[in-house]
Amino acid sequence: MEPIRKASPERWQASALLARAYAGSNRDAERDAEIANQKRLYDAKFAPKIAQLQMFLLERRVLPDGSVRIWYELEPWGKFNTYLFARIYDALGEEIYHIALDSSYLEQAVWAKTHSKEATAGERVFFLDGYSRTQKTPDGTSTVTQALLATFDGKPSYDRIRDQVLALAADRTNPIARTSKQPN
Secondary structure (H helix, E strand, O other), X not given: OHHHHHHOXXXXXXXXXXXXXXXXXXXXXXHHHHHHHHHHHHHOOOOHHHHHOOEEEEEEEEEOXXXXXXXXXXXXXXXXXXXXXXXXXXXXXXXXXXXXXXXXXXXXXXXXXXXXXXXXXXOOEEEEEXXXXXXXXXXXXXXXXXXXXXXXXXXXXXXXXXXXXXXXHHOOOOHHHHOOEEEO
8 A cells, every 4th residue: 555655645545544554553653644644635625535534444453352443533523523433342243332532612611711721722622432332212212321431631642542442442341331321
């Protein structure tokens, strides 16, 4: 992929694959360069297919009893302004729960009251949230369990979030199951 990428920097598919390969081999500087290239191509709306993406698969990690997939945003998406999304799977490939790094617009005003200097500089508050699989109830409704796993003043580095996601995924006591249920 590296020769293709060097010959044609606009090949966003090659850039995405290289970012994933670099992430999997702990070549952080190269990974970050490919992430920056993906964002540049996305922002320029270079190709119709990349313009339709909100995120791309950056990492797949195999765990002793499951796996993790982490998607990186090209543009924050959804009602909570999601910046990073990870799915945690068991050994059979079934999703156990997912984790999202969010920065909802609703929370910014409250945070700015106690962090005025940071807010003035354009910083935001971020939340690492975990969500269980949707559970059907006997009455036909659904519930999902949500857990606030961490809060960050300012956007945390990818490495910090990845390490936290991997640690949570390796902890089979399932941190999301220890919180209250929210209606779906």
